[in-house]
Amino acid sequence: MNPLNHVAIIMDGNGRWGLKYKNSRNAGHKEGLKTVERIIKETIKNKIKFLTLYAFSTENWRRPKKEINYLFNLLENFLTNRLEEIHKQNIRIKILGYKKFSSKLNNLLNLAEKKTSKNNKLQINLALNYGSKLELINAFKKIKKSKSKINEKNLERYLQTKNLPDPDILIRTGNTKRLSNFLLWQLAYSEIFFEKKLWPVFTEKDYKKIINEYKHIKRNFGKV
Numbered sequence: 001m002n003p004l005n006h007v008a009i010i011m012d013g014n015g016r017w018g019l020k021y022k023n024s025r026n027a028g029h030k031e032g033l034k035t036v037e038r039i040i041k042e043t044i045k046n047k048i049k050f051l052t053l054y055a056f057s058t059e060n061w062r063r064p065k066k067e068i069n070y071l072f073n074l075l076e077n078f079l080t081n082r083l084e085e086i087h088k089q090n091i092r093i094k095i096l097g098y099k100k101f102s103s104k105l106n107n108l109l110n111l112a113e114k115k116t117s118k119n120n121k122l123q124i125n126l127a128l129n130y131g132s133k134l135e136l137i138n139a140f141k142k143i144k145k146s147k148s149k150i151n152e153k154n155l156e157r158y159l160q161t162k163n164l165p166d167p168d169i170l171i172r173t174g175n176t177k178r179l180s181n182f183l184l185w186q187l188a189y190s191e192i193f194f195e196k197k198l199w200p201v202f203t204e205k206d207y208k209k210i211i212n213e214y215k216h217i218k219r220n221f222g223k224v
């Protein structure tokens with residue numbers, strides 16, 4: 001059976017779910033946050049050490065301002081209300097991406113990272129203002145500046161995922177089959193699961209089914 005250390009998720013479909021059932025995209029984000037909470041619990045239950053969630057991409061700035069503000073408010077409230085509990089559960093929060101938000105949110109994200117930095121039950125990497133192409137370009141720039149050789153080891157040293165194992169599994173909900181500028185380097189050998197369901201209705205049972213399927217896949221990493 002394959003060991004499972006790291007699950008990455010593209011949580012797609014909030015907008016469509018919200019529009020269909022509540023006549024509002026933002027209602028879909030609110031419901032999507034409930035799924036986030038359920039999936040975190042199930043991740044702990046399955047003793048998985050790393051969970052990376054794509055919450056806001058560098059391209060998501062193209063959305064209407066009202067939706068962007070709603071998303072960041074949701075995140076702000078979530079962290080304000082839940083940080084203590086997250087810390088008590090021995091969960092570590094890490095941000096992937098560039099913290100270029102309001103000073104209130106930047107401070108909150110820094111606080112969450114600092115407060116939980118020694119926790120080791122589960123590490124949640126929240127990809128916020130994250131884009132894989134930008135991450136790679138900046139990593140190459142840093143290699144050039146340091147005058148080191150371009151090789152895998154040196155590149156990985158400058159990625160935002162430094163010290164993280166590559167994801168074993170990528171899940172994308174929402175019935176769309178693309179990577180959307182997410183962890184393009186790190187997903188080179190990940191097992192990819194495209195799920196038809198929209199994120200707000202993705203359940204623990206769906207998650208467990210993927211985990212079980214993954215455990216029985218023959219992973220070759222280029223060998224036979």
Ligand code: FPP
Pocket residue numbers: 011012013014015016017029030032033036053054055056057060071074075078126174199
């Ligand atoms: C993609 O669905 C989802 C997002 C861009 C945001 C994800 C946010 C959450 C799950 C809730 C908040 C999470 C945290 C951690 C506070 P979409 O809006 O692109 O859906 P669509 O494809 O149906 O339009």
